[in-house]
Amino acid sequence: MLNEDKIRLMTGIAMYEKKAEKDVFPVTRFFKSDYIGSHMIRSFITYTVACLMFVGMWILYQIEDIFNTMDISVLLSSAKYIGLIYLIGLVFYMLVTLIVYSKRYNMAAKSLKVYQAKLRRLEKKYTTPSEQKGNEEGRQS
Secondary structure: OOOHHHHHHHHHHHHHHHHHOOOOOOHHHOOHHHHHHHHHHHHHHHHHHHHHHHHHHHHHHOHHHHHHHOOHHHHHHHHHHHHHHHHHHHHHHHHHHHHHHHHHHHHHHHHHHHHHHHHHHHHHHHOOHHHHHHHHHHHHO
């Protein structure tokens, strides 16, 4: 005979697994610091590459003015200005990365606790009353 509660619970668990396959389960393979650190490294690299591409395009656009000026002091002051903007943007971007991935990890951890509770509830439905008594006695000793 079919137990509708078991079917509902198993369906809910299967739907959760399908939905959380890409978001929650990969997070659980890491400690929080490792998860956030890896994403911060990735963010640093992508931000740096994007800035280098932007500066390269700007240099190509302004190449004629740069060659006409060819004053070292102006070029150095421009480089300092670009470096300062890069550092300010990098700090802001890294803070945003830290906040976003910290929240994602925390949400995944909470979601995983709900998933584990559903699995325990399903396991209780499959165990017989005599097995449950044996498990309780084993836990108490």
